[in-house]
Amino acid sequence: MTLRTGSTVGESRAPVDRPVPVSARPPKKQTSFDGYWPWLFVLPTLLGVLGFYIWPIVQTGYLSFTETGPFGGEEFVGLDNYQTMLADGNVGQALINTLIYTVIVLAGIPIALLMANLVNQPGLRFASFYRVLFFMPYIAMPTAVALVWRMIYNGDFGILNWMLSLVGIDGPYWTSTPGFAIVSVGIVGMWASLGFGIIILGAALKNISPEYYEAAQLDGATTWKQFTSITVPLVTPSLFFVTIISVINGFQLFDLLYAIMGQYNPALVQSQSLVYIFYNQAFIQNDKGYAAAIGMLILVVIGIVTFFQFQMQKKWVNYV
Amino acid sequence: MRKITRLAPLALVAALALTSCSAPAASDEAVTEDSQASISYAIWDENQVPALEANIAAFNEIYPNIEVKIDITPWAQYWTKLQTQASGDTLPDVFWMNGPNFQLYAANDQLEPMTNLIDDGTVDPANYVEVLNDLYSFNDQQYGMPKDFDTVALWYNKVILAEAGVDIPDDTWTWEDFATAAKTVSDTLADQGIYGVATGLTGGQEGYYNTILQAGGSILSEDGTTSGYDDPKTIKGLQFWADLIADGSSPSLQQLSDTPHNAWFTSSKTAFFWSGTWSVAELAAASNTLDLNVAPLPQDEKQATVIHGLANVVSAGSENKSAAQAFQAYLGTEEAQTLQAEMGAANPAFIGAGQAFLDSVEHFDLEVFIDEADNYAYPFPVSKDTAAWTTIENELLPQAFSGTRTVEDVANELATRMNKALAAE
Numbered sequence: 201m202t203l204r205t206g207s208t209v210g211e212s213r214a215p216v217d218r219p220v221p222v223s224a225r226p227p228k229k230q231t232s233f234d235g236y237w238p239w240l241f242v243l244p245t246l247l248g249v250l251g252f253y254i255w256p257i258v259q260t261g262y263l264s265f266t267e268t269g270p271f272g273g274e275e276f277v278g279l280d281n282y283q284t285m286l287a288d289g290n291v292g293q294a295l296i297n298t299l300i301y302t303v304i305v306l307a308g309i310p311i312a313l314l315m316a317n318l319v320n321q322p323g324l325r326f327a328s329f330y331r332v333l334f335f336m337p338y339i340a341m342p343t344a345v346a347l348v349w350r351m352i353y354n355g356d357f358g359i360l361n362w363m364l365s366l367v368g369i370d371g372p373y374w375t376s377t378p379g380f381a382i383v384s385v386g387i388v389g390m391w392a393s394l395g396f397g398i399i400i401l402g403a404a405l406k407n408i409s410p411e412y413y414e415a416a417q418l419d420g421a422t423t424w425k426q427f428t429s430i431t432v433p434l435v436t437p438s439l440f441f442v443t444i445i446s447v448i449n450g451f452q453l454f455d456l457l458y459a460i461m462g463q464y465n466p467a468l469v470q471s472q473s474l475v476y477i478f479y480n481q482a483f484i485q486n487d488k489g490y491a492a493a494i495g496m497l498i499l500v501v502i503g504i505v506t507f508f509q510f511q512m513q514k515k516w517v518n519y520v
Numbered sequence: 521m522r523k524i525t526r527l528a529p530l531a532l533v534a535a536l537a538l539t540s541c542s543a544p545a546a547s548d549e550a551v552t553e554d555s556q557a558s559i560s561y562a563i564w565d566e567n568q569v570p571a572l573e574a575n576i577a578a579f580n581e582i583y584p585n586i587e588v589k590i591d592i593t594p595w596a597q598y599w600t601k602l603q604t605q606a607s608g609d610t611l612p613d614v615f616w617m618n619g620p621n622f623q624l625y626a627a628n629d630q631l632e633p634m635t636n637l638i639d640d641g642t643v644d645p646a647n648y649v650e651v652l653n654d655l656y657s658f659n660d661q662q663y664g665m666p667k668d669f670d671t672v673a674l675w676y677n678k679v680i681l682a683e684a685g686v687d688i689p690d691d692t693w694t695w696e697d698f699a700t701a702a703k704t705v706s707d708t709l710a711d712q713g714i715y716g717v718a719t720g721l722t723g724g725q726e727g728y729y730n731t732i733l734q735a736g737g738s739i740l741s742e743d744g745t746t747s748g749y750d751d752p753k754t755i756k757g758l759q760f761w762a763d764l765i766a767d768g769s770s771p772s773l774q775q776l777s778d779t780p781h782n783a784w785f786t787s788s789k790t791a792f793f794w795s796g797t798w799s800v801a802e803l804a805a806a807s808n809t810l811d812l813n814v815a816p817l818p819q820d821e822k823q824a825t826v827i828h829g830l831a832n833v834v835s836a837g838s839e840n841k842s843a844a845q846a847f848q849a850y851l852g853t854e855e856a857q858t859l860q861a862e863m864g865a866a867n868p869a870f871i872g873a874g875q876a877f878l879d880s881v882e883h884f885d886l887e888v889f890i891d892e893a894d895n896y897a898y899p900f901p902v903s904k905d906t907a908a909w910t911t912i913e914n915e916l917l918p919q920a921f922s923g924t925r926t927v928e929d930v931a932n933e934l935a936t937r938m939n940k941a942l943a944a945e
Contacts, residue, residue, distance in 0.1 A: 357778075375777070376777040462777060466773040469915050469918075483603075
């Protein structure tokens with residue numbers, strides 16, 4: 201849940217910024233020097249970011265050009281690792297799997313918006329209880345979530361296939377059939393991240409002035425029309441924020457996949473994510489140089505996708 | 521309460537002062553009863569802590585001033601952590617080692633050889649199962665003190681066998697006897713969802729390594745430089761499992777992934793289960809334990825099982841090397857290993873110390889495991905970078921076992937890629 205790549209994009213305005221008050225003059229780019237004080241205030245965070253994020257990224261970048269032994273001692277090999285990566289079919293497959301997973305998780309955002317809207321209905325009883333209920337999967341340990349879903353998905357004894365059998369459908373082995381597996385994991389990922397969307401979007405909904413709705417009602421707008429013409433445009437900044445976070449989290453898929461699929465899974469090779477391959481190369485096969493190259497690939501892909509998201513926000517995000 | 525907290529920093533300083541004075545004294549000189557040191561001992565199995573603590577208590581009767589601290593890291597993180605520690609020169613003084621990782625650590629000079637202990641007679645390798653001495657030797661030097669060993673045997677559920685009208689297995693069983701029995705169980709008890717056999721097919725130790733050896737094939741050449749997977753006999757050993765799955769004697773790979781092989785057996789859903797000594801504790805605690813027993817593995821060209829065991833090793837960079845070696849040697853004594861067996865922690869590597877292990881579960885014929893070790897056990901295949909090719913096994917073999925490709929085709933690809941990995945070592 202970090203906006204790690206936000207800083208790499210270098211966009212001046214954060215997505216959740218409050219609107220700038222309109223003044224007579226167009227806002228001028230600030231050139232005056234504020235002194236060293238502001239730097240002092242951000243120093244603790246800055247040190248953390250530099251020490252725990254930026255420096256490791258630089259190191260990983262360096263490692264990706266080396267062949268690193270299991271106990272350190274690296275040797276510079278130029279672009280060898282990147283060449284291996286281009287020729288490695290598993291990496292391409294993993295990229296596709298990661299994209300499928302991310303798209304499924306993104307599909308949960310409209311659902312989260314609808315649910316947030318329902319939970320925020322004025323006069324709803326137990327509203328905060330529902331909010332807690334929806335948020336719980338998000339804060340639950342991924343491995344615990346995965347264990348429960350493993351049982352639900354179990355091909356022979358799982359409740360999902362039992363329910364399907366009641367309506368005469370012979371369900372597949374959800375987590376161990378290539379193709380099905382990554383979708384099954386994606387559905388869990390979507391379910392687990394709904395709560396996050398509901399909380400963020402719910403907060404945005406509360407900030408919409410009720411006067412808009414009153415005015416719309418006077419003009420005879422239906423509830424659906426109010427939703428699409430008032431609610432959706434006004435929550436786009438938050439939608440944008442949730443989208444960015446979901447995409448980044450989606451690309452970092454590892455723990456859910458690792459825990460749901462298990463080690464004995466015949467579909468594992470066809471269902472790996474990029475981070476899973478990274479883990480396997482770094483810690484099982486001890487090829488840390490190659491793993492670093494995969495790490496750089498993940499960084500670049502997330503960077504590119506996030507960059508285009510920021511480019512596209514002009515087309516659909518409304519900052520009042 | 522308050523007083524204690526105020527004094528705590530003082531005590532800490534005092535303790536630091538003490539250790540800093542005593543450490544050099546213990547480092548290079550021979551260890552004596554008065555030696556003072558504090559050493560760390562890294563392991564991964566929490567179940568064995570009580571037995572190891574008993575070992576440490578007995579060790580402290582001889583060396584009262586050597587403090588041993590157990591450091592448990594769960595299996596899933598153990599090797600990752602150990603490798604990080606090795607990179608930072610902070611390896612624990614004494615730690616558990618297994619076969620697949622041993623040569624990697626030995627070849628990179630992370631381990632202290634036991635040569636001095638063997639030369640001065642503190643340790644006599646003849647006391648231990650020979651295969652294990654070999655497993656933990658590199659360039660003619662022994663590094664690991666064998667701790668325990670495990671072999672694989674045929675577990676069966678006698679109630680299911682009786683219901684299906686199949687005889688109980690014995691040491692005369694051939695592959696054919698086994699395959700027929702497993703098929704009969706699957707066919708007869710299909711309406712109850714019971715299968716003949718379930719075995720772990722990720723990693724070969726429980727299943728296919730054994731059948732490969734029984735068929736006369738090999739996984740790795742003796743000098744550890746070439747793959748044996750393109751040998752027709754090796755392929756025969758793999759085909760055995762593909763056939764069991766194809767004719768329904770075993771659940772499919774997908775079923776074994778959704779519900780692990782041991783769960784099938786402990787839920788009385790399979791009649792047979794190929795597994796090793798490490799399953800004894802689990803099967804003794806299973807709800808159907810009284811229905812279960814164990815017999816030798818079926819044979820093909822010959823009888824065979826893989827044998828593997830853990831060893832205690834000392835870090836080459838240990839600051840208290842003599843104390844660490846004294847502890848390593850103590851863990852290998854008959855006294856220490858008998859205690860391990862009595863507490864049911866492990867099947868000791870010290871020859872003859874295993875009686876207590878045999879008696880640990882009365883209704884299992886555990887002698888089978890020892891007989892196998894004495895008569896027809898083959899070392900677990902390892903090379904300098906074992907993980908590099910076991911990953912390829914796990915990637916390719918499911919295609920053979922599930923029938924999406926022919927076993928021969930998969931085995932040949934595996935041999936090619938494994939040879940490439942071995943050449944890179």
